[in-house]
Amino acid sequence: MFLKDVFVNSELKKQFVNLIDSHRLSHALLLLGKSGSHSFALSVALAQYLCCENPHDGDSCGVCNSCRMFENLQHPDLHLIFPNCGTKTVKANECESRKFMNEFRTFVFDHHYHLDYNEWVRRMNSENKQLAINIRDCGYIVSQNSTRAYSNGYKIYIIWKAEQMNNDAANKLLKTLEEPENKTLFLLLAEESDRILPTILSRTQLVKIPQLTEEVIRQHLIEDEQLSDKEAADIAAISEGSYVKARALIQENSELHHFLTLYNILLRSVTNFIKNPNDLARIDYMNVQKNFDGLVKEGREAQKNFLNYLFRLFRNELLLSQKGGALVKATSEEYQVLSEYKDFFTLKNATPLQKACNTAIYHISRNVNSNLVFTDFYFQLRNILSTK
Ligand SMILES: [Zn+2]
Incomplete structure (x- = not known):
């Protein structure tokens, strides 16, 4: 995902690029955008830019090894965490989001990166089941934090629908969110900030993603x-x-x-x-x-x-x-x-x-x-x- 292809205000994109280029980007951002906005696409594009081996003109190159892996959402330093339901058998300390990664990638590509939560719930076939980001998902993040990045660059965690993180999971994440290893970026995506624990809110920098205009x-x-x-x-x-x-x-x-x-x-x-x-x-x-x-x-x-x-x-x-x-x-x-x-x-x-x-x-x-x-x-x- 190129930054140029993200449908958000170009000023906002420029600000992000400047922050990244001048190494001033906060390590934990909370992107607040309504369902169907382009905040997921923006996160992936920022992550791709950050990991690109040859970024130029304020965007990633699209041809380097890293960019090619991003194209399929398969870069080893990109970690996608999203609400899921523990229907599949998971071992202790196994990340549940990872169990559903193939379904999630297909979902992202099918919707051109514009994600709607209700659609995802339908896709997971769990109308009666609550989806959540659970303690095992956050345990995975904590354990990854101490390992080295694959490419010696950034490790990026995109947590989609952060308001679906249950309390245990949020508490598990707090310390890592506050003091991550060097070169770690947390991008938490949410629609409603008031459903996020204050302890998480206070550890992230809030960025509002405007609704798309009619035009x-x-x-x-x-x-x-x-x-x-x-x-x-x-x-x-x-x-x-x-x-x-x-x-x-x-x-x-x-x-x-x-x-x-x-x-x-x-x-x-x-x-x-x-x-x-x-x-x-x-x-x-x-x-x-x-x-x-x-x-x-x-x-x-x-x-x-x-x-x-x-x-x-x-x-x-x-x-x-x-x-x-x-x-x-x-x-x-x-x-x-x-x-x-x-x-x-x-x-x-x-x-x-x-x-x-x-x-x-x-x-x-x-x-x-x-x-x-x-x-x-x-x-x-x-x-x-x-x-x-
Ligand atoms: Zn590149």
Whole structure:
């Protein structure tokens, strides 16, 4: 991973390079970045730069022995630690992360270094199991600390999702984190600093990795994913600064289109009812019911996705009605539909709408009859949007 290929602010990258070149980089950094940001890529690129035999122009060379090993994430001085579940048999003092290294590398390459924790949990097939960085992982780090680096250069530990480190593990690491051997770099990556033990926090230097801007995401979608200008702009607008989300949205594009059609049918019926409760033909409840039946057949995952989608559009309706278009995060098709119904959304109905969506999602996940949930949701929506 070259520094030039990391999607973070170039000033921030320059600062890091200057610190490394002038040997002033702290030995323990905590990089704080949201899921889907490029903080993992940045850590690998920094490690590669630090170990490169021939760095130039503020980046690694890409051709030396060390860089070639980094390309496959197989440099012996690069240690990747990540949340795992102890399902595989491990001997005492064996690092559990290392047991899952092949899966983790594949995960990194599959997602172009933009890591999302929920994706990893799914990949590990442990929906019901808590993943953690455990005491054996940190024991491994401590034991490595006293060994010599393979290349006589730096030893680098990238600890991804440091907030998943359990207390025993964190305590095991403290002393090494504070007084490592020479030429050791700890890069702890986390999304939320308040879930990290204060003893770890106080031993690291905090660096915030900004969210990706809409513009950066748009450009990469055009260059890397070969999307058209319009598609890229639409997806960038709703990806909330996460490239992981943007890539997932490309896959879901057809689902989004289908959801928007459903939204339109639902809102047209509800708003026609509010405007004229006796005009049954225009309310056309049968059509709404028919579409709900279709959605129910698609399964509970799709139903929850739809409710989450509704919630996002409701939020945008409110933004549009209260603050105008500037803050709205929507595709151009969505924007058109939102404009039709925005006048029904006020600050008064914001909380009840949120509640209705959450309750419906809760019931769907609890296996309540989906037809009943959606019928109830529809009538609630009528009531909520009637009170302005
Ligand atoms: Zn190199």
